Amino acid sequence: MNNIDTRSWFPLVRSTELPYRHVAHAQLFGYELALWRDDTGAVNVWENRCPHRGLRLTLGTNTGTDLQCRYHGWSFESGDGGCSFVPAHRDDSEPSKACVLTLPVSERNGFVWAAFDPDTTEPQFSASPSKQAIVLRSVAMQGPLERVRAALEHYRYSPKAAETSVPTNSAEVSHLSSYSLRISVLGESGPVDVQFNLLPASAGKTLVHAAVSGDASASEVVRQHHAFLLEDLRRTLAAECSPTVTEQTDQLKPIRFIVPNKQAGSASIICEVLRRWKESDGVMAFELRSISGKLPPMQAGAHINLRTPSGLVRQYSIVNAPTERATLTIGVKLEPDSRGGSASMHASALPGTHLEFVPTRNTFPLLDTPKYPVLIAGGIGITPLVSMAQALHAAGKDFRLHYFVRSDEHVSFASRMAAFQDKLVLHAACTPQETKSILDQVLTQSSQPQIVYACGPGPMLTTIRACTQAAGMPDADVRFEIFRNDKDFGDGKPFTVKLKRNGQTITVPRGETLLAALKRNGIPVEASCEQGICGSCLTRVSSGVPEHRDSYLTPQEKAANTCMMACVSRAISEELELDL
Ligand code: FES
Structure with a gap:
C-alpha cells in the first residue's frame, strides 16, 4: 500500500x-x-x-x-x-x-x-x-x-x-x-x-x-x-x-521498516512541571507533563528516577489513577536531612521548570492473585499505595488501605482517597507499640488469605515483617517498596573482580563499593540512586557468588546469582567475574 x-x-x-x-x-x-x-x-x-x-x-x-x-x-x-x-x-x-x-x-x-x-x-x-x-x-x-x-x-x-x-x-x-x-x-x-x-x-x-x-x-x-x-x-x-484491489494478508509486513524501533526502558523523558501544590505538612505534589506529549503507560506501584534541580537523581512513586495518562503526579516530602534532592524540588521545581526522568521497571506491581489486598502506608509511603488503591477501586476489587500518619495535617492525597470510604483506615499519632498491635490485629483478623503491600519508614517495615512472620504469611505475600537502603555498602571483606571483556582485574577494598572501584579504574557503569533501588547499575555476573545488598532484584534473581547491583552489592566468593 x-x-x-x-x-x-x-x-x-x-x-x-x-x-x-x-x-x-x-x-x-x-x-x-x-x-x-x-x-x-x-x-x-x-x-x-x-x-x-x-x-x-x-x-x-x-x-x-x-x-x-x-x-x-x-x-x-x-x-x-x-x-x-x-x-x-x-x-x-x-x-x-x-x-x-x-x-x-x-x-x-x-x-x-x-x-x-x-x-x-x-x-x-x-x-x-x-x-x-x-x-x-x-x-x-x-x-x-x-x-x-x-x-x-x-x-x-x-x-x-x-x-x-x-x-x-x-x-x-x-x-x-x-x-x-x-x-x-x-x-x-x-x-x-x-x-x-x-x-x-x-x-x-x-x-x-x-x-x-x-x-x-x-x-x-x-x-x-x-x-x-x-x-x-x-x-x-x-x-x-x-x-x-483486495490484499493478501497472510504475510506479516514488519512495521519497523516504516518507523524505527527502540530498546525497552532506555529512553529518558524531558518533562515540565505543570503545577505544584502543598499536599500536607512537608509534602509537595508535582504534576509533570512530557514535553514531547508522550508518556509511557505506567502501572500502579511504579516509580520514576527523576533528576532533581540539584542534579541528584531521586526515586518517586507515581500516584496516578489508571485512567490518568496525560500527566504524572508525584509527592515529594522535604527530608530534614536532604542532601539536595527533595530540598531542590521544594525550592526550585516551579511551574515551567524542565526536569528529566527515566521510567523504570515496576518492582512493586499489584499481583494478579485472589488473595485479599491489604495496603499499609506510613507517611510519604502513601504515594505508591494510593495509586494501587485507585487501581483496585477502579477494577471494583475490595481491599483495605491502612494509612499511618503523625497527625491529620500529615494526610496526603486525601482527595484521591475520598471515594474509598470504609476501605481507608486512618491511624493517627500511634506509638510504635500501638502500631504493632494494630498491625498484629490487621494481619491475623482475616480468615481469608491476604497479600500485603507496604511502604513507609524503615522501623515500620521491620514491624510489618515481624507481624507477617508471626502470622505465618509466606514472604512472597508480603511486598515492600523501599526508597532508602540503610545498609553500609562499603562494609565487608575485600574481593577481586575480573572483567571478562575488558581483561582487567580489580581489587575492591573494604570501605569502597564495587561501583566506586570500577569508576576509579575507568570502567563506565551507569548508576543513579547508588542505594540498590533503581536498577540502573545492574551488572551481569559470569562466575562467583555475589553478596546481594539491594532492594531491586527479586529473591529468585538473587538466588540465581547471574547479576548484581554494583552500587551496593559485594562478593561472598573471593573473586567475581563480571560481563564487562
Ligand atoms: S544505582 Fe540504583 S541500583 Fe545501583
Whole structure:
C-alpha cells in the first residue's frame, strides 16, 4: 500500500472491543497490530509480530501484565514491550533485549487511537460530534479510503431515526480531516450530526467508525436506523469494488521498516512541571507533563528516577489513577536531612521548570492473585499505595488501605482517597507499640488469605515483617517498596573482580563499593540512586557468588546469582567475574 501516513492518529477499535485479558487484532495501511489492555486498564498497541520468530502475537495470551507469545512462550511487558520472560532462560533477570515495536496510543471518546510514528504529538481529539454521542457499530467497507469517503459524502439519514423514517435529502457535509467527515441533518430540535472516522485498514478495505449526536436514551433505535443504512452502503461498495484491489494478508509486513524501533526502558523523558501544590505538612505534589506529549503507560506501584534541580537523581512513586495518562503526579516530602534532592524540588521545581526522568521497571506491581489486598502506608509511603488503591477501586476489587500518619495535617492525597470510604483506615499519632498491635490485629483478623503491600519508614517495615512472620504469611505475600537502603555498602571483606571483556582485574577494598572501584579504574557503569533501588547499575555476573545488598532484584534473581547491583552489592566468593 502506497502513501503510508505515519504522522496521523487513527481510531483502531472501540474501547468496548478491548475487555480485560483479551487480545484484539487491527490493521492499519496493511500492517497488522495486536491490541490488549493490561489489568490496570492501560491499552497497548503493538506490531502483531513476536520479535523472536515473527509469529502473530494476537494468538498469544494476555496475562494482565504481559502478552505471551503462544509459540515459544516469550513474554513482553505492558508499556514498553520489553521482553520479560524467556522459558529457556527462566532464571535470567534480563532474559533478552528483544522488544516488541510499540505504537503511541490514546483512549478517547470511546475509541482506542494510535499512530505509527513515536514522535507524533497527540492531537486534540474530536472523535465524537458532541458529548452526547451514540457510538455505532464499526463497519468494514470494501474499497480504498478515497472511494469510501466519497460514498459517505452522500450518506443520508432521518434525524428522527424511527423505524419507518425516510432519510432526508438535504444535509451539510464537513470534511474535518483526510480521515474524518461529518454529515449534519436538521431535525425538529436542532441539527443531528453523524461523524465518520475512517481507518485505512489496507489498500482494499476501510474501516468506518461512526458516532451520532443525540439522546442516549434513544440509542437502540438510532443504532438500528444507521446499521440498516450502513449495511446498505457496505453492500453497494462490495458490489462495485474490483476484487483485484483486495490484499493478501497472510504475510506479516514488519512495521519497523516504516518507523524505527527502540530498546525497552532506555529512553529518558524531558518533562515540565505543570503545577505544584502543598499536599500536607512537608509534602509537595508535582504534576509533570512530557514535553514531547508522550508518556509511557505506567502501572500502579511504579516509580520514576527523576533528576532533581540539584542534579541528584531521586526515586518517586507515581500516584496516578489508571485512567490518568496525560500527566504524572508525584509527592515529594522535604527530608530534614536532604542532601539536595527533595530540598531542590521544594525550592526550585516551579511551574515551567524542565526536569528529566527515566521510567523504570515496576518492582512493586499489584499481583494478579485472589488473595485479599491489604495496603499499609506510613507517611510519604502513601504515594505508591494510593495509586494501587485507585487501581483496585477502579477494577471494583475490595481491599483495605491502612494509612499511618503523625497527625491529620500529615494526610496526603486525601482527595484521591475520598471515594474509598470504609476501605481507608486512618491511624493517627500511634506509638510504635500501638502500631504493632494494630498491625498484629490487621494481619491475623482475616480468615481469608491476604497479600500485603507496604511502604513507609524503615522501623515500620521491620514491624510489618515481624507481624507477617508471626502470622505465618509466606514472604512472597508480603511486598515492600523501599526508597532508602540503610545498609553500609562499603562494609565487608575485600574481593577481586575480573572483567571478562575488558581483561582487567580489580581489587575492591573494604570501605569502597564495587561501583566506586570500577569508576576509579575507568570502567563506565551507569548508576543513579547508588542505594540498590533503581536498577540502573545492574551488572551481569559470569562466575562467583555475589553478596546481594539491594532492594531491586527479586529473591529468585538473587538466588540465581547471574547479576548484581554494583552500587551496593559485594562478593561472598573471593573473586567475581563480571560481563564487562
Ligand atoms: S544505582 Fe540504583 S541500583 Fe545501583
